[in-house]
Amino acid sequence: MGVPSGELLRGVEPVRPSRRKLQNKYKLFLLALPFLAVTFVFYYLPVSGWIYAFYDFIPGIPLSETPYVGLKWFRTLVANPTQTGEVLRVLKNTVAMSSLGLATSVFPVIFAILLTEIRAGWYRKFVQTLTTIPNFISWILVYALAFSLFSVDNGVVNHILVQLGVVSEEFNFLASSSHVWLTMIAWYWWKSLGWGAILYLAAIAGIDQELYEAAEVDGASRFRKIWHITVPGIIPTFFVLLLLSIGNFVNNGMEQYFAFQNAMNKDAIEVLDLYVYNIAFANNFPFATAVSMLKSVVSVILLFAANTLSKVVRDESII
């Protein structure tokens, strides 16, 4: 990496005039202050907006002129059966897609292990380079690609399927709600599989080569080497990432679902984040705030649960 290790010099406190140190103490803070202010403004200040969940706020009217309604918007979640049904539907989608994501989170591990098994170095490099490209395009672009490949009128996939006689009529992949959970997870992995594997490739590269040589001498087969050396070598990385994703269980993000949503698949694609966006766009600000408040609280609880789990299981904390 070009930077020599400083281990030898660590812990050897150099002799320095202490007046300089004192000066530095506040000077360094003042230098950091503008950036800390930016952090405060864009990350901490918005939390004050949670207050809107307790008012009958209508955009355009100052908060001071709107009535305080206490927990009205939180009660709406359970008071009105239609509303409760909506929230349950959205929760079902959120849980389903997050669970599918968690269940398939071994994909990049498998990808990385199999990729290191490839003997031709140029082919490994070729695969690794090209499969990371989709990670760098936005979900809007992914949707644009999906649109040109899978649409009914002129999508190439439908044309080929019809010509081969696999289907008799063009299938509307993008507007069907029946497979939307599966197509969403498929697009997700199309976009992020190659990139996700990079971390594991790094972890595998860090495994002591002598272990493999010793196993070779002992006559271990390819699969035994993978199972007894590679897998234990990357399990710590896998667990850290898994626990972090548990903290994000209710945050699926919304860009992907936002890009792919349409009138036909809306019922099955609306996850919490997208739901908040959709009700916010319908100008129901207080209710949207209440839902995202609950979401944040659940996230923090999950994060701490995952952290505790990590402490118990691996004696290591993730935050």
Add this chain to the structure above:
Amino acid sequence: MIHLRKKLKPGDALFQGIIYVLFGLFTLSCIYPFYYLFINTISSNDLSAAGDIKFYPQQIHFDNYSKVLRISGLSHAALVSVYRTVAGTFLTVGASAFLGYLFTKKEMWGRQIWYRSVVVTMYFSAGLIPWYITMHNLHLTNNYLAYILPTIITPFNIILVKTFVEAIPPSLEESAAMDGAGVLRSFWSIVVPLTTPILATITIFSAVNQWNSFIDTAFLMTDTKYYTLQFLLWRYLNESSSLAALIRSSPDMAASVQNMQTPTSVRMTVTMIVVLPILIVYPFFQRFFVKGIMIGAVKG
């Protein structure tokens, strides 16, 4: 991971064969969409609208690009996208480098608290509406600053820089301090040159993020002059009326009939224009960010 050259057993050969094919297919699926889009934009619009272009271009022409680029809203949106990418990336990289470096200074007043308060922001967010209301109160709606100010502090970048700087031998900075270099001087002359690999990584992450950003436009900007390419593309994909208007208003320069713009051709061309910068820049930066993420992964 052992790649000693030796004769393959039949089982191994089969295994190798299978993974070669699997990876080949997945790699193909990752790049074919881009290729498909490209050959369609340079082929006859009639054929591509009918879905007849699949593997190679036919009746090549470049009218789509020259016409789509002449749409006024689109070229302005391209400028906005370029502006936010350049300015946003510049500020983000500068701030990440400087703050990440400052956080390595043990003598800073309250360092641990400040550092944690920045890192913690990776794990919580106030939510869409509180964020929107705050941005509105700060007068960052319909304002170019909304694109570049909020990204300045990106916790992940700061962690990357901090861990990287901590691996630099302290003696380097000590000797500079002996020679009378202050914090700013040693940041500029010692830390920046030594952290170029990680700064390159942050540059590409930040540039890609800026180029791809979309939600902020959807929320904060109502005036068309703030629209970005991504936002326009999304509108063209979803609102057939805006696309029809676009085709009507585009200057029709006596094109031969088979090169008439169709909704499909405009959609595909715009997509290609948005994706091209990434495809062009990607090969040059690929080795940097792979290295960068590996450093981050191994150390972090």
